[in-house]
Each structure stands twice: as structure tokens, then as C-alpha cells.
Amino acid sequence: MPALEVRGLKAFIGTARGAVRAVDDVSFSLGRGEALGVVGESGSGKSVMAKAIMGLLPHRSGCSGEVVFEGRDLLTLPPKEREQVWGKQIAMVFQDPGRSLNPVVRVERQLTEGMRKHLGISGSEARERALGLLAEVGVPDPEERLRNYPHELSGGMRQRVMIAIALACEPDLLIADEPTTALDVTVQRQILDLLRGIQRSRGTSMILISHDLAVVAGRTDRTAVMYAGKLAEIGATRQVFEAPRHRYTHALLGAAPTIDHERHTPLRLIPGSLPDPVSPPSGCRFAPRCGAATTGCTDPGPVVTSVGSDHDVACCHPVAAPAHSGGDLVDR
């Protein structure tokens, strides 16, 4: 049984202009101990999806579908029970460590309050555990750190604290929403290694969200690509990166300059921009920007098609698979 099974998840956010279809019919599953990477451009709905899974959507939003975790649908769970799941079974690491720690509360409280609630342990026990956790995530001088306020820590240290908080109650699933975007490359590197290490050593399932394809590439087992609220492609990380089938994934990979890019040579472009999330195009949402689009792309639109042992794609005109990647393309 997978750790997490998301079926037909829709998360809409009400705005003055209408409902933003931030996540629109997304399904995937996540095995135990597996790391899933979610990539996509800014505004493609990654964060909203993470929040929808948690049940932490903002005011005035609606959510439908199923998020089955350990056999229970989180979306229909009463609030009190949900609070029992949060932190204890599913934990989350947010994008900006500077903003996801409360600036006016000492690290110690932020680190121990969850433990005291979920594990029912005393303050001193929680403190002991906190020291251990900080040491585990590589924070030097944990005693001192507990007394600090978040602003007294460096960015990398803050993110480590955030991770320690997430790990405090030994959750089964860790959702990391752009955990390194705010950090320097060298520190980002440390954090990514740390997350991967923890996921491996503790057997925790993990969802790693990033807009940076490279961040996800080497550190996840499977990768999902989102575009405008929809899942474009999902599959084993290696397959998605080496043999992207969705035209969007393909274009995305081409547009990012790599460290060994030939200088002064133009980059490949994706023309146009993300569709209006309130009234996105019907059918394939990438169609207006896609060179290969045909009328079939909008009506009836693509369906999710399996293109490999663990590789699904929602594209009417997938890129031809490189010879070695295998997998049949069933075009409708």
C-alpha cells in the first residue's frame, strides 16, 4: 500500500476575479520511503497542492478529491483528528526558513511545542530530544541555539532548525516546499544532502517541491512535473529527465542554462506565458504555447497515458522517446 494516494485532487482559491484553479485534478501516489520531486514554473500550483494535502489552504478556498494517507482520507477528517496527523504523521518544511519560523519565539519553544503536544512528553524530555535532533541535522552548539531567536541564526541554520522541527515527531511523510530557494548554493547543497540523507536513513516518505529542475534531479526517486495546476508528467526521475515525453517538460529542460552552457549562444525559449489560472484553456493547458498543438489538444484534450513502467504523461503529441528509454506511446 502506498504511503500517500492522491486522487483527483482539486484545490481552488477564491479571489475577487473568481476561483483560481490552482490545482486541478491531480492524481498520484507515493510509496513508503519514496522521494517524489515536484517541479514546475512559479504559479503552477505546487505549493497549493502541498497545502491541500496538508489541509492548510488559505481562507476562501475549496478542495475536492481524495488524499488517502495511511488508509484515511485526510480531506474529510475532522479538524481535531487532522491536528493529530499534522506534525506527527505528516510534517512540512517551508520555502523560506526566515519566514516560517516565528521571529518572536525562541527556537526551543518552536522546536518542542509539537513534541509536547503529540508525544505528551515533559518540557525537559522534549528539550533533550530537541538537542539530539539539532545535532542530527548538523546544527553546531545546540544548547546555545535553543536559546536563540530565529534572526540570530544564519539562513542555513534556520532551515536546519525547520527540518529538525519537521522531524521532531518522526513523521511518516515529509513535505518540503522549496526548502532551499532562499539559500545560497553552497548552503542549499548542504540542506539537500541532509534531506536526502534523512529520507534514506529513516525511511521517511518525502515530497520535494522545487521550481529548479536540477534540485530535484539527483535527489528523488520519482518526479512529477506540474503545469498550470495539472500534472503534465510523472515518472521515475531518471526517465523524466533523460527522456521527457511531455512537450512542456521537454521545453523546460531546454530553457535552463547549465553550468557548461556555451557562452553567447541563445537559449531555447518557451514562447508565451502561463495561462490565467482563473480561466485556463480547456484541454491541454500548455497548448497555447506548444509548437505541436492541434485542435485535438483542446478538445477532447490529453488523457494520462502510461509511457513506461513508471512513467505517465498527459500529452497528445508527446516527444518521441529516445531509443533507449523504451516505453510505448499510445496516442489518442
Added chain:
Amino acid sequence: MVLSIARRVGRSAVVVLLVTMAAVGLLSLAPGSAAAVILGENATPDAVAALNASLGLDLPVWQQYLTWLGNAVTGDLGTSPITNEPVVDALLARLPVTVELAVLALLISIVVSVILALISATWQDTVVDRAITAFSSVLLSVPAFIAGPLLVYFLALQLGWFPVSGWARIGTDGLEANLASAIMPAVAISLIEIAAFHRILRSDLISTLREDFVGAARAKGMSRFYVMFRHVLRPSSFSLITLVGINLGRLIGGTVVVETLFSLPGLGQLVVSSITSRDVISVQGIVVFIAVVYVVLNMLVDLSYNWLDPRVRKAAV
């Protein structure tokens, strides 16, 4: 650090100086004089002039001011020519009333507005929130001079819960009587404050609620109320504290409407009687006093930022 404190104190001194100069300047333009007030309807111009001279009120305004200032810096605020009471004594006698009133009013408004704001922010944009917001609009348009009579009519005359007027002192009449005499005036003052505080706190709470750390705390499984109290309230209270500081300063000199209404022996009444009897000496004393209180309170507010926000604390070191 020492330097910055010295600078602040220096600035504050200049502020107080400006305030007293303005007060003297203004009152010197007002018709009538203390001597005329003392001598009354049968006064002859000669008698008025003679009394003015003996009170030192015939000197040029700036000279009077300098003399006053010279005494004031040594702590001698002079003696009122009207009541023959030393100004310092008069101030000290009125202070407890006004301070109690202002503090009580602010306490009531803070407690009520914080509760209302927490409810509003938690159930943002719902019927509850809208109802509370409308209610605060009602409060905003109920000035103390109308809230007072309403309270008296219902709570004192109809229900007989509180005395209609007058001040009971803790020392002689006991705490209960004291609170009973202070509660209606304090409530009358607090209504508008409740509205203002609610307004400002609600919007700060709502913007804090959008912060990532709130989501992060919820994601730890902490309950809604725990998060509201422990994580949201404090970082949202800066504007509130500033406002409380300013308003406390203003209330110290400005509870006159309810003091008059409820005949409470506070600073406000002293202000009115001093001004209407052209008692420049007393007015000066009160002005200095209120300005100093205001300035000190504002410094305290700044200090409280340190307590509220450790980031400021570090920066100040």
C-alpha cells in the same frame, strides 16, 4: 547606547520646552487675566493692575516664561494665584484619578478589542467578523459625552449598579467603591478606543496570519487557538502598542469630558478650571507634566518594541 539615550532625552527636553512655550504664548493672547478673575465684578482697573504687578503678571510674557522656566527646572512649578495651591500638589492630587481612569479605560479597551480582534481575524470575512466590524463602527461614532449619559441612564438610574457621579478613593472608600465609581467613566472613554484598537489589531492579525510561520505552526499540529495566542498575537501587536502609548498619553490630559460629566477630580477638570480662570501658572504646570508623561510613554513604547520583537533588541545593542 548611552549616546542614543542621551540624544533621546535631549530631544524630549526640547519637545517639552516647545510645548510650554506654545502654552504660554497661547494663553497670553487670551482676554482676561487671573487678577481680573480674582477681583471679580467690582474690580477697578487700578486694583487689577496692582494685583497683576504683585503676581508678577505685568512683566513681558517672555520674562514671565523665563522666570517660570528657571523655577520649573528646580522642580518648583509655582503656586496658583487663583486657588493658592502649589501646582505640584494640585497635580499630584489629580493624578491618581486620571491615571486610574486612563489605565482602566485602556485595559477595558485592550481586553475587549483583543478578544474581538482575535474572533474577527480567526473567522475573517464571515458573518461574525462583519457583525463585529459593524459593531466597532457603532462604537466609533459614540462619543464619550453621549456614552456617558446613556450609561448613567441605564446602569445607574434604571439598574442602580453604579453611582451616578463622584469619585471614591481606594484609601478611604475601599477598592470596590472605587471601582464602582470609575467603571462607567472608564467604559465611556473606552468605547471609541475599543473600535480603534479592534480595527488596527484585526488588520495586523490578518496580515500576520498570512505569514509562513503561522502555517508552519499549524502544520506542527498546534490548535487554532494556541497558534492565535502564542504565535500570532505578539508579532501583530506593534501598531496596537504604539496606539496604546499615544492614547494613554492623550488620555492623561484628555479625559475631561467624562471628568466633567461624572465630576471626577482629575487632571481634565483642573485643566478646564485653570484655563477658564486664566491661571497660567497652573496651565503651564499641567502642560509640562502631560508633555513629560507623553514623551516618557513614547519612550516606553519604543522599549516595549524590544520586548515584543527580539530583532529590534539585537539591533539596538
Added chain:
Amino acid sequence: AGGGGVAGSAAAGADADAGAGTEPVQGGSATVVYLNEPRTLDPTAGSNNTPGNAIVGNALYGTLLITDPETGEIAPSMASSFSTPDDGKTFELTLRDGLTFSDGSPFEASAIKAQWERHKDPAAGSSYFADANQVESIEVTSPTTLRATMATPVPNFGYSIVTSGLNWIPKPEALAAGAEAFDENPIGAGPFTLQEWRRQDAMVLVKNPAYWDAPRPYLDQLTVRAVLDASQRINTVISGGADVGAESSWENVQKAKDAGLVTDIQPLSGGNYLALNMRRAPFDDIRAREAVAAALDPEGLNVSVYTGAAELVDTLFAPTSPFRTDIPTNEPDPARAQELFDELAAEGKPVSFTFTSTSNSESRATGEAIQAQLSAFRNVTVEVKTIDFAELRTLQSSKDFDATVSSAAFLDPEPRMWTAFQGDSPVNMSGIDDPQLNEALLKGRTSTTVEDRKAAYTVVQERLKALHPNIWMTRNASTAVSGTHVGGLTQYGYGSLRPEMLWVQE
């Protein structure tokens, strides 16, 4: 007893609806609310009337003389006799034996001389300068007697004493210690002594055990508190927050009656009037005065300002006064008024004046009511200007106004009618100086029989009616109110509550 030959049988009125029982109860304490706190306890600065601080003066300094509540005649108090052997040229005052100040020192006639002379000193700022100045010289003839020689004969000088601060004698030596010390510890021979004075709050008075008129005072303690806001003041008494209240507002008197409180209204003649300043335009023209007098409807003012609760000055003297005649004070005649306004406007002198009001709400309401009434006429405009206390004090000497509310209320026309309308009087607000009126006032002052005086005051009334220096409005509501548990509600003079008479039942 009584003033020499005075027949001032301003009859009267112990119309205080009997309070609690009839037998005074000894002991206990009471709270009195009144209108205005004194600025100092020096009686020279006090005001012996309802809107002033009568009760404080009476409590601390007692009363030399009082008026008989039944007859309104001058009656003895600390002065056992007060008489004139020569129709008001000189007066002999005799103190009771064994009077002492509250500090135990003897109260002698020299103290009276000292205090009256202070009133005569312009530098002392007494409101009763004019009253005291009627006395030319004072001679202490023995420790308990003195002789006052008047500047002109005033047979009814006694009324000047009972309606003024001359009635209150402090210990001269205590005054000499300086104003601040005196306010801490004022020494008089009254029924109470000062325990504590918290300014703008309360004055706590305790029984003076050495008071001459045992078993009075009945109360052990008296707390006196000023409540500036009129409706709050009466509300305080109604709700039981105070036992006794001094009142000058008819509306409050009505409220008190409605609430079943005991009321004691001092039956005064005269009353409040609108003073028209004859010294300058527009009211230097009699037609302007007549026009306004004809235009205003006092009953309408009453309804607007006092919800119709006030008594109007229908004729100068109250029904109980022996001087009463049937000369009506006001005869509203809108048509005549309009005619006059038009006439003046045609002459290029339209009636346009400013009503000077104090910041007191009744005064302002009166101004507004006058304005509203006159707005029904053409060619007349009224502005209302509000002045504060300091300006009010100077207004009376500067006379810088067009129209304002003034008052001449009295038990006996002496001395108020004189001070209000005599040409030389410094507090003659309207500035009227009519030989016939002056003569009649002098006659009223110096005559010794009721008939002569009545005749003189009839002339006075006629002259006032002819010249319109003022427009009479309402009688003064010099009233004391109390809860039904209070007894002994007694006033003398011009609405001066006597604290030594008060008692409360548990």
C-alpha cells in the same frame, strides 16, 4: 429680633414637603451636592446663594443673621440682635454671649469689623463690595457689640447681610496666616469644621462640638461635593448618591418632584432677566428694547429651556411678597414688535445684536431660544457668543455686551433692586440711569413703612416697564432637594442652605 422697623413680611415658605418624620435625629452623615466649588475658603470670595457656595460658608462660619422661614423677616442667629435706632443711619449689632471660634478662641465683634472691612477693600475682590460699601464706618463698642454707620440710611441693611458674605465671619488671625494655610484650616464659628478638602472632589466637614446652637448641628459629618453637570447633579440625588442637593435649575426641580424627592424652594421675587445694554447700539434706542420685549414670549422660553417647569416673572414681586402689585412684567405683542423692527430698519438701524452667553448649558439654551423666537421676525438678527468664566468676570466690569442674562432675585427688594437698577450702581448691567427710577429706588430704600415702600416700588416697576432696560424671564429656582430620609431642609436669604438644620434618618 429683626431689622429695625422692617416689615419685610416676605411671607413664606417652609414649603419643604415634610421630610423624614418631624423629630430630628442626632448623628450620622450626609452628602450634599451643589453647583460650584469655591476657589478659596476665604469667605470674602464666597457667594451666599444657591449657585454659589452658600452651604460651605454657612457650615464653616455660621450665620450672623438669618431670615425667618415662615415670614421671611430678618431673624437673629449668632447676632442676638441687629437693630437701627435711627431709621437706618446706624446699626447696632450684638453677638450672643460665649461664642467661640472652632479653635476655642472667643468670637468677638472686632472680627466682624475686620471681615466687613475686607469686603470693602477693592483689592480683596469681594463680590459683595457694594453691599459692604453701604457701611461707612464700623465701631466696636464692646467685645460683643458693634455699631455700623451707613453712608446713606438703609433701614433694611439686614437683607444685605443675609444675602451676602457679610453674614460669614472668619477668625481674622487665621486669615492672616495666608491663603494657602487658611484653605487648609479655615477657622470660623460655624456648625462644622473642615476635615479635608480635596479640590474639585469633595469637602469633608465634621461637627463643631462647640457650636453655640446645641443640639445643632445634628449631623456628625457632612460631605459637600460640586457636580457641574446639571442633569448629573439631580441624577446623583435621585439615585441616592447624595442626600441633599442645591439646585438652581427648574428642570431639575421638576425632575426631583417627579422622583418624589423633598424640595424646598425659596420664594424669591424678581428673577432672571435679559439685560439689554442701553449704553450702546442697538439698545440705546428704546424702540429696539421695546421691540425685543414685545417679541419675546417668556412662556416659550420656559418650554424650550426648562421643559415648561420654570416659574415666570409675571410681575416683579412674588405672590407672597407684601409689595406685590398687578403690574405685569411682559406683554408680548408680536405685531407691535414687527412694526418697531421694521421702523428701525427703515431708519437704517436694524436691530442686530449679540447675546453673550456663558458656557453653562442653560444660558446657551436661553440664547438659542431667544434666537429662535426672534427668527420669526423680520429685520432682527441675533448672534450668540459664548464666553468662558474669566471673560464673564470681566464682562461685569467692562459691560462689553449687547444682551446677556442677569439676575435680580430677592426676598426683600433691598439691596438687589438698588444694585441692579440704580444709575450709579457698578453692577447695573443694563446701564439704566433714569432720574425717576433712581428717585423711586431711593425712596424704596429709605422708607420705613411697607406702604411707602410698596408705593415706591410700584413706581420702579412702572419705570422699568416703560424703559425696558431688561426683560424679565424666570424666577430663580433657589431650591434644596433631598431624599425622603432627610429632615430639616431649611434655607434662608437668597437660597442659602443651613447645614446645621439637616438630619438624616437611618
Added chain:
Amino acid sequence: MTAEHTTNGSVDTLESPGRAAHLRDGALLTVEDLVVRFRTEGGVVQAVSGVSFDVLPGETLGIVGESGCGKSTTGRAVLRLNRPAGGTITYAGERIDQVGDARMRELRRSMQMIFQDPVASLNPRRPVKEIVVEGLAVAGAGSQERAATAKRVLEQVGLGGERFAEMLPRQLSGGQAQRVAIARALALNPSLLICDEPVSALDVSVQAQTLNLIEELKAEYGLTVLFIAHDLGVVRAISDDVLVMYLGTVCEFGDADIVYGEPAHPYTRALMDSVPLIDPDRGFAGPALEGDVPSPLDPPSGCRFRTRCPLARERCAVEEPQMRQVRPDQSVACHFPLVGPTAPDPIPTAGSTS
């Protein structure tokens, strides 16, 4: 990447006294020993301490380094938007740090800047067509000229048409806002363009558009570009030379290909190694760096990188390394550079994902 770590025998001889070793003649912009300080409540931050570099006309200099190392400050100091506390800035033979305010205002027009956050650099309450020609308005150009220029430059950046001209910045997407900022710079016909992280706020797809646009314009107008970014891939794509900074100091300066290919400074090397690769097998190119960036309020003595440097020795703590050329087109400020006679044994670079 191992065998070429050969030495250039005559490193020391290339240094000339009085002038930083790596500076060249004929540069359009020369910055020497630039120092910028900020007084903050916490103390004085030395944001830039002794930075020297130059840019040849028509070339692009990329500046890279971790966040907060002083890249933006350097760029702004060149335009005197931050007052330098020391050092010289020479632009086309003129000492920018010394000219008067009036002259500076004129000079600024030939040296335009594109700011880090595109949306923040546009006045939210003025329409695009006014924003782009604000410089001309200041110079006193007529309304017709302004309108014509606005139309021209907006077309150049691909925002032609009435629609965009009337828009307010908040109605623009990030990429469009960046284009408006570029148009504003172009409207003044500058010869030097300073781009401060022009793409870091943008999506990859928009980023590509912007980078291509800058390249095109550069080719068309012969612009000289100072390109600040922390994304090494982006800098590589656009730069001729590259300057690597760490905590307010220069680590390495040289031809981009050479520096990327064979970094001489351990920090440059660590940066290269920390860039995640889109290769699911490799993850990173080299080993991870320990520790965090020290506080700029209290930088380490000697070499600022020493607290995190795997090669640090005692000397690094006492002596601040000076820039020196390790070979043509590559200079480094390190006591123990990875390239040159003192180079250590090559350190392994592969497989570091676990």
C-alpha cells in the same frame, strides 16, 4: 578536468606595483580598491572591501558569489547610488568617484542599471509609457520625442503595441516588468549596462527570453555589460569575464571559460561543485562545503573564506591574500590557489550525492 591543472611558470613577474595585478589598459570601466560601508543599527557593515576589476568595451563581465557578498553593492557603487568609502572608479577616463553631482547625473545616463527585482524597480503608480522615458523627461525632451522613444524601445524589448504602454507595473508579469526595466535603460542609449540579477526572480522560460534579449541588444548596440547573478549557469551563458566574490572581497577574476573550467580559488571551486546538475545520476559535481557564511558585521581575519576553506592554514588567518595573476586571464586572491606553482594535489570531484 585533472590533467590541465598545469602551472604557469611566471606568475609573479606579471604583477606590476601600484595597480592591482589583473587590471588591463583600455577598459571602459575600471574599479580599483572599492570600499563600501553601511552604518546599520548593529554596527558598520563593510559590504565591499577592496574590490578591483575592469570591463573591456563591448564585453560582458559576470559577477557571481553567494547572496550578500556585495555584488549589488558593487554595481550600485559604480553608479554612485551607494557612496564608496574608498577606491577609484574610472569610466571612459573619468573618475566617477570625484565628479560633481551635475556631471554625475549626465554620466548616469550613459551607464544604466537594471535592478535586482524588476517589479520593485518600477513605480507601481505610473504607466509603462511614462516609466520608460522618465530619463528623457528629466533631460527635458519634448512630449513627442518621448512618445516616439517610448514606442521604439518598447518594441525593441518585445512589448510593442498600445496595450503595454498604458499598463501599470502590477499588471505586468515578472518577465514583462523586466523588459520594461530594460527598455527604460535603452531609452537613454547607454554604453554601459549594469544588470543586477536581472533574471533571478524569473521563471526559467522567461529567464531564457530575457537573457536572449540582452545578448541581442548587446550585439546590436555594442553595449558593455556588467552582469550580476548568483546563478553560475546564467553567468556562464552570457559572460566574457567573470568576477567571483565572497563576503565583500574578490576571490577570483578572469576569463569565464578559464575560471569555470579550472577555478583557482577554493571558493570558486566549491561554488561550481555545489550547483545542482540536471543529471539524475550525478547530483553535484564535487564535495560539499562546510559551514555557513560568516556575518559581514564581523568578518574573519586574513582570508575571509578561511573558516570554510578545506585548505586553510595558519597563514590564511593572519595575512589577507592579494590578487595575483596565476596565468593570463586568470587572477586569484588566495595564498594557496588550486592553479599555479603551489597548487595542491587535485581534489576529487566526482560522485558526491550521498
Added chain:
Amino acid sequence: MTSVDPAVKTVPAVTPSAADPHVPVVRKQRSVLVAFSYVWLGLLILAAILAPLLPIAPFDAAAGPPRESLQLGSIDLLLGTDQLGRSLLSRIINGAQVSLVVGAVAGLVGAVVGGVLGMVAGYLGGRVDSVIRLLADAMLAFPPLILLLALAAVLTPSVSTILIGLSLLVIPTFIRLARANTLAWASREFVTAARNVGAGSGRILFREILPNLLPTLGAYLPIVMAALIVAEGSLSFLGMGIPPPTPSWGGMISDGKDSIGDYPHMVFVPSFFIFCTVFALNQAGDHLRRRFDRGLS
């Protein structure tokens, strides 16, 4: 990749389906309140301006018996009469003139003077800032009541005196507001950008910063105006209000307050109008802020 099939460039938008989650609509109801507020304010201003032309009794003469309660029938007695029998309707409409003028003029003067001072202080900094801040602090530290009482003593109370007094009270608040906002805006990158294209201080202050300041000050203004309308009432209570017979809402309440038990309409009618206006001004302020600051800050 670069050529896009024009056929699919304009694609029909998705149609909502039954399976979509329910999203609470961003309530339009608020805008009903906002609309009501603007209509109310509009009507009020119109009525105040046209007061002399309206078919109503004069505000200074009796239109009926005193203290009549609200009643249908005669338009003048619709809202009842005051203690002088003057039509409350007429007095409310004419009182709107004073109350609105006091609110608007004192508010505007405060906003303009305070705004400019605050802006200059915030932008120029240094000595100028020091002096202006000192001034603002002194004005704030001066007990407002003493200021008003003293002004009332020096100058005879009238609309213009009250305007002077209240403006003086409002100015320092706006100085603070404008200064703080200017500081925030002046550190924004677009100001640097403007300097970078050669703009001088004046231009930056008035072309770049001012447009951004206006919405904030503008949104704050209605709230200040609301407070001023109430403050004028307190002055009337202390006897320093507009001299009669000119009506003002605050003055009307103060006139009626003593008979609150017997004739509550004399208090509640003007109170109701103050409430509606304060409410409308607050709504308008909030609405303006939302409108102008959406997506900013």
C-alpha cells in the same frame, strides 16, 4: 518550437464541472455596503449643499411644538423637533454642512500640510527631518484639550476657529504617517531607478513618491474625517462648539443629552446620522485602501 499554431492560440476556457470543489465566493455583499456608503455620502453632500433650496423649514425657527417625536405626515416633523420646536430634519441637513465641512476641511488641511511636511522630512532626512519631527512631537505632546480650550479662549468660537484647532490636531498624525510611508517608499528600488536616470530630489518627491503616498493618505483621510465629526461634538459638549443657531450634529446631540430619558429621539436622530456617516467614511476608506493597494506593499 517557436512557431505556434494560430488555430489553438485562442483556446476556450475550461467550463466548471459539477466535480469542482465548492469555493466560497469572494462576497460581493461587501460592495453593497460600499455602494451604500458612497450613496449615503453623496446624498448627504448633495443635501448639505442644496439645503437652502430644499422644501424644508428653516433650521433656526420653530417648525412645530418642541420635543415632538418622529412622525409621519409633515416632512418637517419627520424626524421630530428639538427643544425649540425646530425641525430636526432641517437641522440634520443643515448640520451636515458644518459637520462635513469640519471633517473635510480640517481633515484635508491636516492631510495636505502634514503630508507635505512629513514627505519632505522623510525624504530629505537630516536636519530638516529632525526639525519637522520635533515639531510633530511637540504638537502631539501638547494636550489637545488645552489647545482647543486655549484657542476657544483666544478666538471666539466659530466654524473657522474650530477648523484651525482641529487641523492643528490632525497635522502631526499626518506628518508621522507621511514620513513613515515616505521612508518606506524612498527606499524602494524604483526611486533609485529614477535617480539613476538623472531625476533630482523635487522630481523624485513629487513624481515618484507622492503618487504612492496619496492612496495611503487618502484612505486614512475618511477615517480622520469621521473622528473629526465626532470630535466637533465633544467641543459642543464643552461649550466651545459652533455658536447657535447653526446646527452641527455633535451640537445637536449635546443639546439633547440631558433629556435622553424623556426625549431620546433628540439624541438618537443625530447619533444615527453620525453613525451612518462615520460608518460610510470608514467603508469608503477601507474600500479606497483595498482598491489602491491591491497587490502592492
